[in-house]
Amino acid sequence: MIRRLQYLYHMSLKFELPVHEHHFKLRCFPSTDARQKIFNEHIEIYPVHFRSTEKDSFGNTCVYGTANQTHDHFSVDVEGEADIDINKKLTDEEYKTGIFKYETPLTKAGTTIRKFHLELESASLFANNFERAFYMMNMLYDDFSYVQGVTGISTTAEEAFDLRRGVCQDYAHILLAMCRLERIPCRYIAGMIPGEGATHAWTEIYNEGEWRMLDPTHNRECDDTYIKISSGRDAKDCSINQGVFYGGGRQTQEIKVKVSEL
Amino acid sequence: MLADGLYKHADSVNELLARYGVKFGIYKNGEFKEQLFPFDIIPRVISAEDFNFLERGLKQRVKALNEFIRDIYSKRQIIKDKVIAEEFIYSGSGYLVQCDGVTPPKNIYAHISGIDLVQGKNKNWYILEDNLRIPSGASYPMIARDLCRKGVPEMFEENRIEDNRNYAELLRKTMEYVNTGGLSVILTPGRFNAAYFEHSYLAEQTGAHLVTCDDLTVENENLYFIDYSGKKEKVGAVYRRISDEYLDPVNFYRESLIGIPHIFDIYRKGNVALINAPGNGVADDKGIYYFVPAMIKYYLGEEPILQNAPTYLPYYEDDMKYVLENFDKLVLKDVAEAGGYGVVFANKLSKQEKENFITLLKSEPRRFIAQEVIDFLDLDIYEDGQPVPRKADLRAFVLMADEPVVWKSGLTRFSRNPDSFIVNSSQGGGFKDTWVLKSK
Missing domain, CATH: 3.30.1490.270 (Dna Ligase; domain 1)
Known part of the structure; x- marks a missing residue:
């Protein structure tokens, strides 16, 4: 069974004052992998003087380039279709997963997460990484509330868990922090799910040779409606836009995502 | 004899060094201060036999380290074979994930290595540390030698000393070997950098342009140097004296006010050589040092010639x-x-x-x-009119083009404090020239 989804991704930046010599590196383009096949993709970037495409170290598609002319508005529109086959596995050899086993500044467990983790049932009660992570996800879900506006893009797992409130990025970081305390290879996924709104974030847990997706915000294993945009150790590796420019003052970013079934 | 001839020049050489601006900048309490890097007139002398041994050991070590960096950022065979604990790689600050899967021109990562050694009282040499990021210091013995030669030319005629003024030529070859087409430049963060004297001196000696980030720009997947008149020239090799994190704000530290946007993207595509390669920090971490002897056996199938402490x-x-x-x-x-x-x-x-x-x-x-704690062999320094013993180490420079070459000299650093083992220039140490004798 293959599910076909259509997606639209829009990101715009508004600058209070005009900018020039704008160099950008964008990471907001779903790529084809074993599980999802991307086709009919169309990318629009405005304004742009030069652009080029590459894959980063995690295999994420990046478009980098420059917008030389003075502008006060910058936008990216991506649309395409994805065929998702839930029976296709993402596999990896164990020795290649080391990079995903250790904490990063955003997924470092501090005293609050460590304390919570210590009070969990013993890891030996679980058959494998996936079941263990699933259990930790359940426990996190029960003790954390989805609230927008209390955390930001640079909030760490520990800070969010201290607040016991946050959004999908925070749920994902906290689950990763707990898995990494046990050296379970796990990674951060940025992506899209059906409906209209913002991008979503979830996790992948390495289990017996394959990567399995868990969505801690919804407390469930991901199905074939999840479109992956990028993966990495944490949200920073998946940052949608890393740019520098002259001028600008305050800037406002707007992101709109729409995913529907065909 | 040997010493007497030099002693009387001690003051004049130091005066000349000061006039040439041989300084070392340090940050102390948030303030930038330039201080003179005190030069001691008594050279460290290494016999031809000793140097030959060091040379073999250093080439071997740098070859293995280069293989290691290549492996870590590609196949990770050494992790698969469990020769090294992966935690020391992925938890260390030197590993740069952006470099994973990137192949630098000619597969060279460690173009210029600064390997720190000490000689024990038992005359054995020990490796203290590998510096594979931006090892500095070669310019100091270069200019000191030049000045001493002017002061006491007969000394260098009577003794069979290897000329060390070929460093610039070695460096030029190292840059040219990996150059992807275009100019070779030396990129400095600017005159407030601790090693600015060295950047300008090496540029002058090699004939490379000395540039700052503002002089370079990436256009259409190539790097260009823009001169004062606005003329653009393609750059094929950058000997950058600026650390990885500040190299490219769209790929590394984004708050960086310096750096060249996209230089890493085009490096990834093979359009420019960066010297040394970004990500080398993975191999010169103090934790990784422990594994270097095992690396030599693993990659080269040889017994290590030089020992770790x-x-x-x-x-x-x-x-x-x-x-x-x-x-x-x-x-x-x-x-x-x-x-x-x-x-x-x-x-x-x-x-x-x-x-x-x-x-x-x-x-x-x-x-x-x-x-x-290694009981270092003390070296004499000339202080208040007489020789006194001090702790000293040796930074040997290995430059890699098609094969690694060990520069027949090196930076000998000493501690001015008689009770200290710490010789780093940032901690107020001084330096000596290093004479390698020619074989008879």
């Missing part, structure tokens, strides 16, 4: 046991620190400090290495 990794249970049992005679080093910081001689600690340190060591074993 005896080192223990408290991360391993057996090593931790040894460290705790022999604590008082060891030196402990924080793997994240450099420049002589984070070094603790256990016998200098008070009872309370010792207890605190052991608690820290037990809670963060991966953070430290422990080493036997």
Whole structure:
């Protein structure tokens, strides 16, 4: 069974004052992998003087380039279709997963997460990484509330868990922090799910040779409606836009995502 | 004889060095201060036989380190074969994930290596540290030699000393070998950098352009140098004296006010050589140092020619046991620190400090290495009209083009404080020229 989804991704930046010599590196383009096949993709970037495409170290598609002319508005529109086959596995050899086993500044467990983790049932009660992570996800879900506006893009797992409130990025970081305390290879996924709104974030847990997706915000294993945009150790590796420019003052970013079934 | 001829020039050479601006900038209490890098007139002399041995050992070591960096950022065979603990790679600050899967021109990562050694009282040489990021210091013995030759030319006629003024030529070849087409430039962060004298001196000696980030721009997947008149010229090799994190704000540290946007993207595509390669820090971490002898066997199938100082990794249970049992005679080093910081001689600690340190060591074993204190061979320095013994080390420079070449000289650094083992220039040490004698 293959599910076909259509997606639209829009990101715009508004600058209070005009900018020039704008160099950008964008990471907001779903790529084809074993599980999802991307086709009919169309990318629009405005304004742009030069652009080029590459894959980063995690295999994420990046478009980098420059917008030389003075502008006060910058936008990216991506649309395409994805065929998702839930029976296709993402596999990896164990020795290649080391990079995903250790904490990063955003997924470092501090005293609050460590304390919570210590009070969990013993890891030996679980058959494998996936079941263990699933259990930790359940426990996190029960003790954390989805609230927008209390955390930001640079909030760490520990800070969010201290607040016991946050959004999908925070749920994902906290689950990763707990898995990494046990050296379970796990990674951060940025992506899209059906409906209209913002991008979503979830996790992948390495289990017996394959990567399995868990969505801690919804407390469930991901199905074939999840479109992956990028993966990495944490949200920073998946940052949608890393740019520098002259001028600008305050800037406002707007992101709109729409995913529907065909 | 040898010494007398030089002694009388000690002051004049130091005066000349000051006039040439041979300075070392340091930040202290948030303030930038330039201080003279004191030169001692008595050279370290290494016999041809000794140097030959060092040369073989250093080439071997740099070859293995280069292989290691290549492996870590591509196949990771050494991790698969469990020769090295992966935690030291992925938890260390030197590993740069952006470099994974990137192949630099001609597969060279460690173009210029600065390997620090000491000679023990038993005459054995020990490797103290590998510097594979931006090792500095070659310019100091170069200019000191030049000035001494002017002061006492007969000294260099009578003694069979290898000329060290070929460093610039070696460096030029190293840059040209990996150049992807275009100019070779030396990129400096600017005159407030600790090693600015060196950047400008090496540029002058090699004939490369000395540039700052503002002089370089990436356009259409190539790097260009823009001269004062606005003319653009393609650049094929950048000997950058600016650290990885500040190299490219769209790929690394984004708050960086310096750097060249997209330089890493085009490096990834093979359109420019960066010297040394970004990500080399993965191989010169103090924790990784422990594994270098194993790397030499693993990649080259050879026994290491040069020894490490005896080192223990408290991360391993057996090593931790040894460290705790022999604590008082060891030196402990924080793997994240450099420049002589984070070094603790256990016998200098008070009872309370010792207890605190052991608690820290037990809670963060991966953070430290422990080493036997090597009884360095003292070298004489000329102070207040007479020679006095001081601790000294040697930074040997290995330059890699098609094959590694060891420069027949090196930077000998000494501690001005008679009780100190710390020779780093950032801690106020001085330097000597290093004479390698020609074989008879």
